[in-house]
Amino acid sequence: MPKRAEINATIALDLVSQGLGFTVYSYCGLHDHLVAGKISAAPITGFDIEWMLASSKDRPLTQAIKIFEGMLREQAAHAIGSGDWRTAVLA
Structure with a gap:
């Protein structure tokens, strides 16, 4: 079974930007990192986040x-x- 952990969202994006993992995130939460070119992202079809x-x-x-x-x-x-x-x- 794969290992998983729950961590602070800001830390998760920092780790992803360093190539150390993946995360599921809302587009609004990724926007600044995407614009800065720190990460790439793709929508997950049929998966919506409601706030x-x-x-x-x-x-x-x-x-x-x-x-x-x-x-x-x-x-x-x-x-x-x-x-x-x-x-x-x-x-």
Whole structure:
């Protein structure tokens, strides 16, 4: 059986860029490394990663969280619109 390990995502990209392994990652997480020419990547057909902002059902959302959610959506919309996150879809 092959060995596997779970490690910090930043460390994983550093190891991959040094030719020391492979990783499965979202395109947005790889973008800067791809643009810098540190790694190469290919989409995995039929495999999608979904991101969510989760909160407690038992506590109302604070104004700060509502503002934060809006900021996240704006950043994502900008990254998608600019083509930086070419495979992303904003729901």
